[in-house]
Amino acid sequence: MSSRLKEGKENLVERTKIQVKDLSVWFGSTQVLRGVNLDIKENRVTAIMGPSGCGKSTLIRTLNRMNDIIANCRTDGAVLLNGRNILDSTIDVVELRRKVGMVFQKPNPFPKSIYDNVAFGPKIHGMARGRELDELVERSLRDAALWDEVKDRLKMSALSLSGGQQQRLCIARALAVEPEVILMDEPCSALDPAATAKIESLMVSLKKNYTVVVVTHNMQQAARVSDFTAFLYLGEVIEYNDTKVVFNNPSNRLTEDFITGRFG
Amino acid sequence: MTNRELKAKIAFTAIRASALIVVAVACLLILHIVVNGYKIVSWSFILDSPRRGMTAGGIFPAIYGTVCLIVLTLAFALPIGLASAIYFSEYFGSKWSSLVIITRAASNILAGVPSIVYGLLGLGLFVLLTGFGFSLLSSSLTLSFLTLPVIIAASEEALHSVPLAYREAALALGATRWQTVRHAVLPYAIPGMITASILALSRAAGETAPILLTGAAYFLPRLPTSIFDQFMALPFHIFTLSTQSVNPAITRPIQYGTVLVLISLVLGMNLVAIMIRAYYRKRVRALL
Amino acid sequence: MNRRHKHSRAIERIIEGSLVVCSLASILILAVIFIFLFYEGVPAFRDISPHEFFLGTVWQVQAVEPAYGILPLLSGSTLVTTGAMVIAVPLSLLCSVYMAEVARPALREITKPFIELLAGIPSVVYGFVALTVLADITYELTGAVHRLNALNGALILAVMVSPTIISISEDAIGSVPREYREAAYALGADRWQTTSKVVFPAALSGIMVSIMLGLGRAIGETMAVLMATGNAPLLTFDILSSVQTMTAVIAIEMGEVTFGSTHFHALFAVGLVLLLITSVVNVTAEIVLQRFRSVRY
Numbered sequence: 114m115s116s117r118l119k120e121g122k123e124n125l126v127e128r129t130k131i132q133v134k135d136l137s138v139w140f141g142s143t144q145v146l147r148g149v150n151l152d153i154k155e156n157r158v159t160a161i162m163g164p165s166g167c168g169k170s171t172l173i174r175t176l177n178r179m180n181d182i183i184a185n186c187r188t189d190g191a192v193l194l195n196g197r198n199i200l201d202s203t204i205d206v207v208e209l210r211r212k213v214g215m216v217f218q219k220p221n222p223f224p225k226s227i228y229d230n231v232a233f234g235p236k237i238h239g240m241a242r243g244r245e246l247d248e249l250v251e252r253s254l255r256d257a258a259l260w261d262e263v264k265d266r267l268k269m270s271a272l273s274l275s276g277g278q279q280q281r282l283c284i285a286r287a288l289a290v291e292p293e294v295i296l297m298d299e300p301c302s303a304l305d306p307a308a309t310a311k312i313e314s315l316m317v318s319l320k321k322n323y324t325v326v327v328v329t330h331n332m333q334q335a336a337r338v339s340d341f342t343a344f345l346y347l348g349e350v351i352e353y354n355d356t357k358v359v360f361n362n363p364s365n366r367l368t369e370d371f372i373t374g375r376f377g
Numbered sequence: 378m379t380n381r382e383l384k385a386k387i388a389f390t391a392i393r394a395s396a397l398i399v400v401a402v403a404c405l406l407i408l409h410i411v412v413n414g415y416k417i418v419s420w421s422f423i424l425d426s427p428r429r430g431m432t433a434g435g436i437f438p439a440i441y442g443t444v445c446l447i448v449l450t451l452a453f454a455l456p457i458g459l460a461s462a463i464y465f466s467e468y469f470g471s472k473w474s475s476l477v478i479i480t481r482a483a484s485n486i487l488a489g490v491p492s493i494v495y496g497l498l499g500l501g502l503f504v505l506l507t508g509f510g511f512s513l514l515s516s517s518l519t520l521s522f523l524t525l526p527v528i529i530a531a532s533e534e535a536l537h538s539v540p541l542a543y544r545e546a547a548l549a550l551g552a553t554r555w556q557t558v559r560h561a562v563l564p565y566a567i568p569g570m571i572t573a574s575i576l577a578l579s580r581a582a583g584e585t586a587p588i589l590l591t592g593a594a595y596f597l598p599r600l601p602t603s604i605f606d607q608f609m610a611l612p613f614h615i616f617t618l619s620t621q622s623v624n625p626a627i628t629r630p631i632q633y634g635t636v637l638v639l640i641s642l643v644l645g646m647n648l649v650a651i652m653i654r655a656y657y658r659k660r661v662r663a664l665l
Numbered sequence: 666m667n668r669r670h671k672h673s674r675a676i677e678r679i680i681e682g683s684l685v686v687c688s689l690a691s692i693l694i695l696a697v698i699f700i701f702l703f704y705e706g707v708p709a710f711r712d713i714s715p716h717e718f719f720l721g722t723v724w725q726v727q728a729v730e731p732a733y734g735i736l737p738l739l740s741g742s743t744l745v746t747t748g749a750m751v752i753a754v755p756l757s758l759l760c761s762v763y764m765a766e767v768a769r770p771a772l773r774e775i776t777k778p779f780i781e782l783l784a785g786i787p788s789v790v791y792g793f794v795a796l797t798v799l800a801d802i803t804y805e806l807t808g809a810v811h812r813l814n815a816l817n818g819a820l821i822l823a824v825m826v827s828p829t830i831i832s833i834s835e836d837a838i839g840s841v842p843r844e845y846r847e848a849a850y851a852l853g854a855d856r857w858q859t860t861s862k863v864v865f866p867a868a869l870s871g872i873m874v875s876i877m878l879g880l881g882r883a884i885g886e887t888m889a890v891l892m893a894t895g896n897a898p899l900l901t902f903d904i905l906s907s908v909q910t911m912t913a914v915i916a917i918e919m920g921e922v923t924f925g926s927t928h929f930h931a932l933f934a935v936g937l938v939l940l941l942i943t944s945v946v947n948v949t950a951e952i953v954l955q956r957f958r959s960v961r962y
Binding site: 177179182207208209210211214215217219221222223224233234237238283286287290 | 552
C-alpha cells in the first residue's frame, strides 16, 4: 500500500505545469535570456534566483506575457502551459493572464476600497455578483491570510493598509480570478521581515491549490519556501534541481559561489 | 574679490535682473489693463448691446458669441482629442504602433502651425468648399482643429502621470486593454484631462486670426440663432474697435473694458481648471 | 462564458478601431492643411510668375498694375522675428535659470503658474497693448518716423514668446540630474561654474527646443504684430520703419479680396510659404526633442 501511495505522490511531483523550451528574449538588441529550459511542476513552489540583472524578472514576466507591454521586446522559443504554447500569436493573452496570475515587486493595489480591489478581476470577467461576489472576495481574502485583519473595514481604501497587508491584498486580488498559476516577482523585496515571514508561509500554503513561481534574489527565501530552485546567471539557467540539492550539493561552481555569498 | 567671484556675481545679478524684468513687465501689463478697464466694466456693460455705432453700450453679443464658439469647439475637439490621447498613450505595442509614431509627430507639427494658416484652411474648406459660409460652424470647426493638438498633448501627459503599476495590475488580472484603460487608468487621469481641455479651450477663446477669416462680424444687430449665422466675438471686437473704426480714441474705454472681460474669461477658465485639479487631488488624497 | 468572451472581444475591437480612427484626425488635418494651401495657393502662379512672386520687391495690390512680390513681407517677418528673438532669448534663458537654479522653491511655486498664465493671454490683448501704450513709449524713446514700427512689434512679440521659452527651458534645466550638480560641487566648482559649465550644457537640447518653439510661435504670430507694426509692406531692414509681416497681410487683405481672384490665391501662396517655414522650424525642434529623449532614456 505504501508503495502505491508513494507512486501516486511521485506522479504528482512529475506533472509539469509549465514547460519553458529554449526561451530567448531580447529588449532591442540586448539579449536578456539565452535559451532557457525549465520544467515547472504543478502544485509546487518553484523559486528562480540569481543576482540582479540576470533576467529572472524577464523570465517570470514571459510566463504571463507581461513583456508584451514593453516596446521592442522580442521572444524566441516556447513556453507550454498545460501543453499549449502561450507565446503563439493565436493565444488570447487576456485568457492566459486569467489562468496565470501575478504579484508584483512593489504592492500595487488600486486606490480603491479593499473590497473593490479584490472584486476587480471577478467583475471585469463577469464571474460573480451580489452575494456570490461577496463570498468570492471573502474566500480570496481568507486564502491570502488577510481576512481577519480587514473583515471590518472592507470599504476602506486599500492604501490605508500596511505594505505587507497591501501585498497580501494583491495576492488575494490575484486569487479572486481563480488562476492556476501564481507568479510572484520578488514579492517581499519592499517588505519588512515580519511581513516577509507572513508572505512566505502564505506561499507554502498556496501550493495546495496553485502552482507557484517566485522570483527572488534572496537565497534564504528560496531555501525556505521552494521545492525546486533555478539559478539564473546572465540570462542562462546554470542549475535547476530540487531545492535541497541545489543548496546542499550544487553541481556548478557559480551556484556554489552565489549561495555561499561570494557574489550577488 | 577674485576674478571668479566677480564673474559669478555679475552672472547672478543678470539672472536676477532678467527674472525681475519678466515679472515686472507681466505685472505692469495686467495692472495697466485692470486700472483702465475696471471703470467701465459693469453689469450693464456685460449685458447690453453696443449702441450709437459702437461708441456706447455694452458687449453682450461679443461675450455670447465667444461662449458659443467655446461650446461648439469643445463639442468637436474634445471627443477626438481624448480618444487620440488614449490611443497614443495606452495602446502601445499594438499592431498599429508605427502609426502612432506618425500620428503623434503629425499632432506635434500641427501644434506649431500658425493660427492664421488654420484661418486660411477654415476659409477654404468650411466657408467656401463645404458651403458653411461665414458662420459659427465654420469658425468653431476651425478652432477645434487648432485646439486638437493642444488637447492631445496635455491629455497624454495626464495619462502618463497614472502609475504604470495600475496598468500592470489590471493586465495581470486578465483585463483587456480597454478594461484596463476604463477601470485602472481613466479614473485617475480624468481630472488632468479636464484641466487640459479647459486650458486648450481658453486658448481657443482668445484666438482672433482664425475667426477673422471664417465668420466673426464687426457688428450684428441680433444674436446668432443658428450655427450657420455670423457672430461677434470678444477678441475680434477688441481688434476691430482699436484698428478698424473711424476714431479708435473715442471707444478706448470700451476697448479696455472688452480686454478686461476677455482676460477675465480666459484667466477665469484657467482658474477653474486649476480648481478642478485641486478638488480631485483632494478627493484622491481622501481616498489614500 | 465563451459567448460572453467573444462578445467582449468584439467590443474591444470596436473600441480600439474607433480610437485608431480618431487618432488619425491629426494626420488628416495636417494633410488637409497642406493640400488646401497648395490647392488655393498654386493657382496664384497662373497670373504671377514665380520670379515675380519670390523675387519681387514690391507688394502693391491696390495699384492699377498690382505687384505681388513676397520679399517685403519676408523682410517684415524676418525683422520683427529676429528683433523679438534677440530680446527674448537671453532674457528668457536667464529667467529660466533663475527659476530652476536660483529661486527658492516657494518662490518658484508662484512664478511658474504666473509665467504659464502669461502664455495664456490672447495675442490680441498683446497687440492692443502694443498699439495703445507700447507704441507711444518706443516712439518717444527712439524718435522713429513711424509711430507703429518693427521695433514695437519685436518688443511685444518678445513679451509674448518669453513664457514659452522660459517654461520649456526651465523644465529642461530642472530635469538635469542632481548628481551632475553634486559632482561639480564636489570638484570644488562654485555655483556659477556649476550652472554654466555643467547644468546648462546638460540641458542644452531642451533649451534649443524651447528656442525653436518660441521662434515658430514668433514667425506665426498674427494679431500682435498686425496691430503693432503699422502694416506698410516696405522692403527694409530698418527696425524703426513700419513693416508688414506675412501673417498680417493675410489677416488684413483677406477681408477685402474677391474670392477666386489672383489676389486671393496670392494670399494663400503667402500662407503656404509661411506654413513651410514654420513647419521646417517645428520639425527641426521635434527631431531635436526625439534625439534628446532617446539619449536620456
